[in-house]
Amino acid sequence: MRRAFLNRVAEMIRSEPDTTYFTVDIGMWAIRDVLRDYPARCTNVGIYEDGMFSVAAGMARRGLVPTIFGIQPYLIERTLEQIKMDFAYQKLGVNVVGTGAAVDYPKYGYSHYCAEDAAVIKQIPGCEFVAPGSAKQFLQLFDQSYRNGHPTFFRVSDHPNTVHDPDVEFGKAVVVQRGSRATVIAVSVMLDMVMEACAGQDVTVLYYTTLEPFDGKTLAENCPSGKVLLCEPEYAGTLDHDVLSALSGRPVQIDSVAFPREIFRNYGTYDEKMEHYGLTAERIRQTLGALV
Incomplete structure (x- = not known):
């Protein structure tokens, strides 16, 4: 996904003179020619996320379309005041692309984990949160939304789906089964x-890549049983409110396969962490069996 994003940014900077790009000491080598050729609009600002956000907000106020790239926990948590006051309060269109989703950087420890990212952004009215499952889906979602005038946060992962890769639409769920x-x-x-x-299994499968705004209409139209299993690569409970709102007035039973709400103090590879916290096909099968 990162490679697809950086290629798209390079294309965007070269062909769209009202776009700008900032990074914080990550991904520079991949687009070094663009950084060299367009220094007024394409800059590595160093380890300075909060300042970068305010600069991007100023550019958005002048009618430019900024895109920011960095590591997810630093983009979400270090800059929370700037997200709230510079982006959301002023209703500015800025694209924030973060790598290191949840536990994608396991060897660096808790400072690089961000299983709370979607929940944090969903608490700030007016912000959008997108979590593609493949490079193709990132490009589809980015192209559909990067000029929509809202603060949009894209979570890219180093561990995409490799078997199932449906076309996706911003703000819409896909009925897979x-x-x-x-x-x-x-x-x-x-x-x-x-x-x-x-x-x-005799179950409906809905695929979500836009978490905010949440497509409650598709869920309401495709939940005859009132039983919902949420499988989300973030903290458990992130989408509970959205599910309950979509199914308001109906009896609802929710279970989840997600990261537990705790501080991750253990170490291991990405696959070992997913296994340890139960984000596996076997755990989904067992939890679904109990639910139905």
Whole structure:
């Protein structure tokens, strides 16, 4: 996904003179020619996320279209005041692309984890949150939304889906499979394992890549049982409010396969962490079995 994003940014800077790009000491080598050729609009600002956000806000106020790239926890948590006051309060269109989703950088420890990113951004009215599951989906979602005038946060992952890669639309869920006994929501990079777990099951599978705004209409139209299994690569409970709102007035039973709400103090590879915290096809199969 990172490579697809950086290629798209290089193309954007070269062909769209009202766009700007900032990075914080990451991804410079991949677009070094653009950084050299367009220094007024394409800059590595160094380790300075909060200042970068305010500069981008100023450019957006002047009618430019800024895109920012960095590591997810620093883009979300270090700059929270700037997100709230510079972006959301002033209703500015800025694109924030973060790498290092959840536990994508396991060897660097807790400072580089960000399982809370979607929940934090969803609490700031007016902000949008996008979590593509593949490079193709990132390009589709970015192209559909980068000029929409809203602060839009893109979570890119180094561990995309490799089997299931449907076309996606910003703000819309994809109905991947229909059934009657439960509705399984697969978020972003969880789609492959959800489809493995749901093979041969009489359940509906909905695939979400836009988490804010949440497509409650598709869920309401595709949840005959009132039973929902949320499979999300972020903290458990991130989408509970959206599900309950979409199914308001109906009996609802929710279970989840997601990261537990705790500080991650252990160490290991990405796959070991996913196994340890139960984000696996086997865990989804077991949880779904109990739900239905």
